Amino acid sequence: MTSIPLVIVGASGHGREVAAAARMVAAADLAWGSVSGFLDDAPDLLGTTIGTLQVVGTTREASHRRLRALLGVGYPEVKSLLFRRIADDVVEWPILIHPHASIGDRVSIGRGSFVQAGCILTCDIQIAEFVTINCGATVNHDVSVARLATLSPGVHIGGNVSIGEGAFVGIGASVKQGIAIGEWSIIAAGAAVTADVPANAVVGGVPACIIKTRKPGWHLE
Ligand SMILES: CC(C)(COP(=O)(O)OP(=O)(O)OC[C@H]1O[C@@H](n2cnc3c(N)ncnc32)[C@H](O)[C@@H]1OP(=O)(O)O)[C@@H](O)C(=O)NCCC(=O)NCCS
Structure with a gap:
């Protein structure tokens, strides 16, 4: 130990x-x-x-x-x-995977990331560093999630989706297969995302539409 x-x-x-x-x-x-x-x-x-x-x-x-x-x-x-x-002062950022999460084949997960209870990650998935995948989220085949992104509880991500750095997917949202979600965008709670989401956009509704757009670098303020 x-x-x-x-x-x-x-x-x-x-x-x-x-x-x-x-x-x-x-x-x-x-x-x-x-x-x-x-x-x-x-x-x-x-x-x-x-x-x-x-x-x-x-x-x-x-x-x-x-x-x-x-x-x-x-x-x-x-x-x-x-x-x-x-980030660089800490000796190690362990990967935390709740024992009640299901991680399938060829799933890579970066340092400091957290996969909560009830999550299902099927196969051929790349999760970068400092990603949060909250309770009961499902992530299907060939998905990539860039660093610092967060999937809230009950999110469903279809196959071949890419999620950009720092994107936040709100509770209960669903993302259709093949969609690209831009960096530092926010997907509202309960949204159904059926089209690509630009960087820094806030989208919501069913189907999701742009609610507002934040200026690039808003997360650094
Ligand atoms: C989308 C969201 C980020 C907007 O928050 P905000 O920037 O404070 O904006 P406001 O609450 O002022 O809402 C702005 C507009 O978006 C609408 N809106 C807010 N949340 C929405 C939602 N979930 N779905 C659809 N529209 C939504 C509001 O009705 C409002 O519309 P209007 O301008 O026509 O009145 C926020 O409501 C949200 O859904 N956050 C996700 C929270 C979450 O999932 N947390 C997880 C915790 S584990």
């Missing part, structure tokens, strides 16, 4: 879900080790207990100590901020 402490960055509701999944993985694989606590930059959280874990420091700890870390946030713009701030 490694002696490098494992922390969760972000003591949000999603962070507590990451803690629960990590606990289940550690129960099945002792090499994982248990989570030491949360890192969070909110000053009022330091020293408090969130769920069953204490907030043991801020993200500054990542550059001061040798740590392994899991991302406790799901919104791509927040992941992007943390990525720029601490």
